[in-house]
Amino acid sequence: MEEQKCRNIESILTEKHLKTIIHRLAGFLGDHFKIVVHLQNAGVTRKLHLFAKSMPLINKPKADFIADYNFFRRENLVYKLFENMCVTDSDNWCTKAYIHTDTLLVLPDLSILGYKTLPTDQFYDLKHVLIAVKSLAQFHAKYACYEANQQKSIYEDHREVLKDAAFMDAPWLRAAARLSCSLLREFSTETIDEDTLTNLFLKACDDLTVSKESINVILHRDLWTNNILFRHEGDEPKGAVLVDFQCVRYGPPAFDLMILLYLTTTKQFRESHEKEVFNHYYTVFTQYLDDTMKGKLKDYNYGRWDFFNWCERARMFAMMEAMAIFPFVLMDPSLAQKTFDDPDTFTKHVEEDRCKPVLDYARESSFYRERMVEVSVEFVDRYHLKRL
Incomplete structure (x- = not known):
């Protein structure tokens, strides 16, 4: 049937x-x-x-x-x-x-089954984060078991497809660094020159790679609000479905978890709840592993605290990704379509210079402005100012 x-x-x-x-x-x-x-x-x-x-x-x-x-x-x-x-x-x-x-x-169409995204101008609370993290951990565990039993990774046969050409030394990424410098210059007291920020972005990109020190899985790599659909009973989230796998990568699973946190939560939330979220992910992930894969965790020395360390290693990439995609995904949808879906200006705005339309909207929308500036200031503080 x-x-x-x-x-x-x-x-x-x-x-x-x-x-x-x-x-x-x-x-x-x-x-x-x-x-x-x-x-x-x-x-x-x-x-x-x-x-x-x-x-x-x-x-x-x-x-x-x-x-x-x-x-x-x-x-x-x-x-x-x-x-x-x-x-x-x-x-x-x-x-x-x-x-x-x-x-x-x-x-x-999952909306018919009661699934929907949260508004893009709404941060996730702890209940929604934990439900989304459970689905992410199940996804990673399912693939990890599959690979362990196949004794071969998808990366071996599909390396070229899984390579993320956007997050390397490419025009798209350089335009993202240029925009972040402009946002900081206009809306914050932090400043950084474009070449320095571009080099930090490239370092973050280099961090997301296949590692012999970790298990590696298929990563969703684009876990922002529109790519996670929730089912609710009343006000309580009861399930989450991951959609839109166009940006998948292959690498350590901690990168996906940190991307989800930086794309859907505030700095204050992360400071209050990160360790609880890390624990929840690791508990669910190991719960859904079969015996073959559990044995491999020991081979990789991949215990709970090792996973916590991987989360810290993944932080820089997650923050950089938020800085790069927030200008697109947090803009009012009708304005975003008008701005980034015009054949005459698409290449200019995506691969050359998107500063004017983004800065214009940032002056009007406090949410848009504050969300981008918050993560940009945190990035510069962590990975530039503290190393001077």
């Missing part, structure tokens, strides 16, 4: 159809659609609610950027991996894809 449903969907949903079905949603790394398919069988009609993501249909510079950085190829690879890992409905940290190719992804 499930196979037949997938064949029906695939025969219906071509890229040509996606140009006209239902309404288009904003999305930085693709065109997003919500689709309702009416299925008929033996005179009975039912609705199938879908979420689809395709390569941009209009903005060619953006499509070229997405293709060059392998965003769809990486997500396609992850959903193939989920099939090999025998991900089931009991693995409620993710959802399976009906269709996944290098240009198209079709998933169930």
Whole structure:
């Protein structure tokens, strides 16, 4: 029945159809659609609610950027991996894809099942962090067990796809450093020159690599608010699903945890609750390991305190990523689409200089401004001023 449903969907949903079905949603790394398919069988009609993501249909510079950085190829690879890992409905940290190719992804519309994201202008509280961290730890544990039993990592065969061309010495990253310097200069008392900050960014990028001193897993690497969907009972979060695997990497799992914390919580929250969150992750992660993988933890000397040390090593990359992507993901969605989805200015704003539109909006929005300045000041204080 499930196979037949997938064949029906695939025969219906071509890229040509996606140009006209239902309404288009904003999305930085693709065109997003919500689709309702009416299925008929033996005179009975039912609705199938879908979420689809395709390569941009209009903005060619953006499509070229997405293709060059392998965003769809990486997500396609992850959903193939989920099939090999025998991900089931009991693995409620993710959802399976009906269709996944290098240009198209079709998933169930999880909003119909009661899942939703929190607003981008709302920080996670402890309850939401712990639920999200549980799903992340289950994801990492599932892959770790799969790799341990396969005795081969996905990285061996897919190194080029998993390489993150954005977080290396690339125009996109240099533009991020340029913008961070401008934000600090205008809205804080901290200053740093562009070359120094760029070099710190590059050092942070070098830290996220495959390590012989740690277990390595598939990393989501993009755990901001829109990529974690929660199911609530009343006001209580009861489950979290991870979505959007376009930015996956391969490396030590602590990097994902620190990225989640820096993209969804405040400095004050982290100072109050980090150790509790670290403990929660490690407890859930080890709980979901099989005997084969538990043995490997001993081989790596990967105990609880070793994991805590890895979290500290991952902090610099997580902070740098927040500085780099906050200008995009925290901007008002309609303004972000207007700013970063215009074919005429896409390359300029993404790979050259995005200072003007970001600074203009930062002057208007206190939340936008304060969120970016907070992490930028913390980064400069930790990794520049304290080393002078």
